[in-house]
């Protein structure tokens with residue numbers, strides 16, 4: 390969508406941040422600004438004033454009182470009518486900066502090629518309407534575990550390949566993220582399907598922080614307000630996130646899988662088909678490990694030979710993490726959680742993720758950590774797990790055997806990339 394407006398004041402730089410393209414030309418001694426990739430507006434039924442779609446409101450990126458024009462050049466009539474409109478203010482919030490900038494004195498006036506023409510309301514995502522030929526995405530993070538979120542509701546095939554996802558995740562040559570997540574149509578009666586590529590291009594079954602970000606992104610796409618939940622099909626089965634009034638997300642992560650061959654691990658089961666506090670030699674050191682699947686595989690360790698309670702800040706994660714990840718006893722590789730017990734309800738954990746390396750947080754890892762802590766007798770069923778990026782509340786509920794995870798998920802910014 391293209392919009393044109395005249396401007397006085399110093400709004401051009403800020404418009405550049407809002408829109409994909411901002412061109413400025415001088416017409417009749419005034420600055421005519423052409424905005425490409427700005428959100429579309431439509432008339433409000435009562436007032437007739439032009440309003441922007443709710444997702445942009447939700448994203449706090451609003452421009453008031455501009456008029457959208459089709460993708461054609463302005464005519465003499467259009468330019469002449471620009472002079473007759475009244476002044477309005479421009480206001481927007483950059484989500485990352487969390488500040489509102491107001492221009493009470495700026496004048497933003499505009500007109501249209503055909504103000505009488507009906508305004509179309511496209512049914513596709515507000516992100517996709519920005520400009521064709523571009524991949525529009527949102528960047529979210531859950532406690533610093535960061536993801537590129539892509540609206541893929543119109544197709545059950547991810548809009549980008551695993552190779553492209555690897556490029557996007559690169560922190561120097563790409564957007565920078567721990568993974569790319571797709572919101573796809575639901576299957577098996579669910580509302581949505583979530584798929585994810587790790588930063589190395591592998592596809593995990595599930596991602597705990599990712600599903601919280603997924604839930605917030607869907608809320609924005611669908612303009613859902615207040616507390617609400619929906620069903621999500623994942624490689625780990627049915628997952629149910631609930632966006633709470635305070636903006637946090639509580640997720641029913643389902644039941645943990647403990648059977649050794651299903652985790653999967655080749656370590657022999659030593660307790661009810663599960664691997665609990667078993668010895669594992671890694672790099673010449675004996676570690677005590679419990680293996681849990683939350684749909685994806687986890688190896689949780691609280692101790693090693695000669696060190697009954699790990700001091701996780703002292704670990705050289707980048708050295709030891711890959712040796713667990715690629716250990717021969719984990720045929721599907723593994724995520725590894727190194728855990729320090731602070732109390733019966735408080736754990737501190739650092740993670741080395743399969744396919745992503747050291748991350749600031751891992752939701753499935755925090756769930757697996759509490760399950761392992763209960764099985765090893767370190768903690769009760771309700772714990773706070775401190776991660777480098779912040780805390781998660783985890784409950785392994787006795788009544789239904791499900792694990793519940795509650796934590797934050799935050800929008801960082803919207804972006805667009807040439808495809």
Ligand SMILES: N[C@@H](CCC[C@H](N)C(=O)O)C(=O)O
Pocket residue numbers: 534587592593594595596597598599685686724742743744745748750751752753754
């Ligand atoms: N960070 C995620 C887990 C992402 C998948 C993981 N790297 C795997 O390959 O299993 C989380 O928050 O759970």
